[in-house]
Amino acid sequence: MEIFYLLCSIVSTSLTSLFLSLVLTFHALLRRRNSSRAASSFSNIEAEPISLYEGTVWHQRRHPVNHSFQYRVRYALIDLDRAPREPHDHLSPDKARQITDTNGPILLLTIPPSVGYEQNPLSVYYCYAVEGSTKWLKKCIAEVTNTPWGERVSFLFNPHSDLVAKALHVSPFMDMLGSWNIKANDPGENLTISISVHHPEHGNYFAASLKARKLCSSPESDHAVFFWLMPHKVAVWIYWQAIKLWWKNVRFVQHPRYNIPSYKDEALMRDNKLQCCGCLAEASPQNRWFRWRDAKWPWS
Template sequence: MEVFYFLGSIIFTSTTSFILSIVLFLRRLLLPSGAKHTSEYVSLYEGTVSHERRHPVRHYFWYPVRYALFDLDHATNVPPNHFSADEARQICETNGPVLLLTIPASVGYEQNPVSLFYCYDVEGSSTKLKRCIVEVTNTPWGERVSFSFDPHSVDTVAKTLQVSPFMDMFGNWSMRTTAPEDNITVTVGAKHPELGNYMTAILKLRKVSDKVATDPYLFCWLMPHKVVIWIYWQALQLWWKGLHFFEHPKYKNPNYREQCVFRDNKIQGNQSVGKQAETETINIGTSHVAVKTHSHSFIWREAKWPWK
């Protein structure tokens, strides 16, 4: 039954995107000559995403991407379905600006494997990047996990989301990012207890000149659609190479999230083997956050239709 729901969602999304694309370009044509949509509170970037899988088979690919960076305190028409500036500040315990790097939903469709919040602290006259939050969304389920990390070092966190059906839930991620300036580089390393450092993903972006910058939603037109096509194309190649298909852990292990937090505590050296992970639950807007006593905060968002 889920297959029919999935096919139905493809047809619905395609029809909606076609109609909204016409509306988008008509709106652009009707704007006064020389009118601009971008402001000092939105910056546009383009670049590439690359993945290198070393085990259990070798597989490399890259594809072009476009992102937008929003100042959440001042930008208008901010993408929905993300934390607000105040929520991000609460998670990271900061008091300054919050910038969101993301692929905005385009003509009715959202597909964004990774978004990042850059949270700053203000001390006197200086503003310094203190913490980041990464939002990781899996395909095809549309689940999301968010967690904070230190951008100034290679911060290691337990794997907390089934991002690919071609890898199990064991292991950890190592996160690092540069501050969002003229260039942005985000590096994610994946390590497995048996396979070692089996994968590296790198996002490299450069800022687009203000002279060619336009409406971020026009700049990122069909970007989510292209991303999902590339994801499924690479999945088909991995399947063709004979990789084992892992069922989502929620079907066999309903407590897998608690176990992920327990493993993260062990990674940080806070928890002895056999002891329960120490966490507390606090409210972030309408979400519930499992807060580790040491380094990371985890927020899970449930799967969307038709994967509920």
């Protein structure tokens, strides 16, 4: 039945995206005719609250088979306090500051929706502290969303380096026993995020990274063209790599909600143990914040 729902979702999304792509093409042609007004937008580019990044996502698995791949990706880094509209389905800047106990800017790294579809395996909030004229990156919040269920876990982490108990069934080819070692730099001309999985039996058997560079910005009206079908491409890559792992006979792991209904509580306990063991730069069980969002229909 879930396969049937997945196929229906793919067909529905494809038809919607095709129609909206035709609308986007029509709008792009109209904007080209008004090139003089578009040129004037570039003169105010420094005031834009959105920075564009392009780079590469890389994955490598070393157990039970060797499997690696990489693909090109485009991201937006949004100043949430200055954005003309709040991004849908994300935290507000005030909520992010409350969670991280910061008082400075909040930047959100994400792939914006495109022609009616959204696919964001990972979004990151960069939360800054300000004292006088000094600003520094103090904390980050990760939003991890799984495919195809659309479940999400959000959690606080130290960008300099942190070890977080795995709290979401991200891949049907991984169990829930690992921990995420996550690190992110202060985004500037270059942006990097690295994640590795520490497993009690398999060791450090999985690693992933995002490396991107900042591009010359474009007028906001061109962002829809810049991100056209980007979420769709990410989804295709996810499903294609899943097919490859299945073809390599990697064992399929059932979603823990069917056999470990308390997996969220277990993740919290494992994370508290990580912190109590001094694995964090600021070791204290009270510092970690988690929030889950359940699967959307029809997976709920």
